[in-house]
Amino acid sequence: MTIASTVMKGHGTGNDFIVYADPNGEYNPTVEEVQQLCDRHFGIGADGVLRLTRPEYVDHIDKNIAQALQDAQVQWVMDYRNADGSIAQMCGNGTRVSALFLHTQGLSPQGPIALGTRAGVKVLTPRGAVSGLGEHVYTVAMGQWHASSAAEHQISVHQGSVFDGRYVDMGNPHIVTVLNTDTNQWQRAEQTLRELDLSVAPQVTPGLEEGQNVEFVAVEAPGLASMRVHERGVGETLSCGTGLCASAITLRAQTGIDSWKIRILGGTVQVDVDEHNVSLTGDAQLVASVTLL
Ligand SMILES: N[C@@H](CCC[C@H](N)C(=O)O)C(=O)O
Numbered sequence: 001m002t003i004a005s006t007v008m009k010g011h012g013t014g015n016d017f018i019v020y021a022d023p024n025g026e027y028n029p030t031v032e033e034v035q036q037l038c039d040r041h042f043g044i045g046a047d048g049v050l051r052l053t054r055p056e057y058v059d060h061i062d063k064n065i066a067q068a069l070q071d072a073q074v075q076w077v078m079d080y081r082n083a084d085g086s087i088a089q090m091c092g093n094g095t096r097v098s099a100l101f102l103h104t105q106g107l108s109p110q111g112p113i114a115l116g117t118r119a120g121v122k123v124l125t126p127r128g129a130v131s132g133l134g135e136h137v138y139t140v141a142m143g144q145w146h147a148s149s150a151a152e153h154q155i156s157v158h159q160g161s162v163f164d165g166r167y168v169d170m171g172n173p174h175i176v177t178v179l180n181t182d183t184n185q186w187q188r189a190e191q192t193l194r195e196l197d198l199s200v201a202p203q204v205t206p207g208l209e210e211g212q213n214v215e216f217v218a219v220e221a222p223g224l225a226s227m228r229v230h231e232r233g234v235g236e237t238l239s240c241g242t243g244l245c246a247s248a249i250t251l252r253a254q255t256g257i258d259s260w261k262i263r264i265l266g267g268t269v270q271v272d273v274d275e276h277n278v279s280l281t282g283d284a285q286l287v288a289s290v291t292l293l
Pocket residue numbers: 015082087088089090091092093094172173213231232233234237239240241242243
């Protein structure tokens with residue numbers, strides 16, 4: 001695939017992406033092209049592709065959301081693809097990398113960006129001035145969340161253990177299991193978390209028709225937790241922004257605590273939840289500019 005504009009590689013807490021701007025709707029990759037770009041041996045390698053385009057060039061989008069993007073007059077929409085070529089509604093870490101790309105490429109003025117996604121408009125606020133490559137911190141307001149009030153799913157992992165999981169809708173689907181809320185149980189929960197074999201997708205019963213991202217969380221102290229994730233369309237990743245938000249929402253339901261610092265394999269983020277909104281603060285980094293041959 002050729003893309004006649006700047007293509008970059010970046011990541012947010014180790015969740016890595018290939019990112020480019022496609023303002024004229026000319027470079028809409030096929031499933032095979034996404035798979036090839038994301039292949040870690042035969043391609044550039046990434047968990048997903050972020051195609052930044054105009055609202056009219058995004059397909060597989062809900063009619064009402066497409067209308068909302070038009071009403072909000074967003075300049076840019078993040079058309080997100082998983083490494084296996086599938087389409088997802090949202091990617092929390094991807095929004096930060098998209099914002100950094102738009103800022104550093106001069107495609108969006110400094111300051112907050114209203115970024116369109118298949119899950120609606122998300123506003124990203126840079127924490128400090130954005131100055132070229134390197135690490136930058138953004139807060140993304142993810143907006144209204146929805147969660148089931150009970151753990152209605154069972155998650156079995158490769159080793160045979162079975163956990164209860166709750167459904168959380170972040171625009172994309174999540175099933176979250178909290179391994180402990182009693183901090184005296186932290187060491188055991190942390191060991192369980194560390195030893196989970198996520199090389200194979202956990203089995204979820206009942207599973208969601210559209211598939212699911214699955215998160216496992218252990219609580220170390222009030223407001224401090226660790227998480228691992230198996231992502232739909234990718235596999236285990238070093239971080240998942242929507243999964244971190246889904247985890248904090250579930251932790252809040254089980255502990256009453258609104259504000260969480262959560263460690264994942266690729267770093268640490270801050271998640272703040274209230275009745276209506278959830279916001280995610282974390283890093284974004286661009287690491288390379290790539291020429292596709
Ligand atoms: N890594 C992302 C989520 C990407 C989409 C997900 N795999 C899905 O299919 O829903 C994040 O940071 O939120």
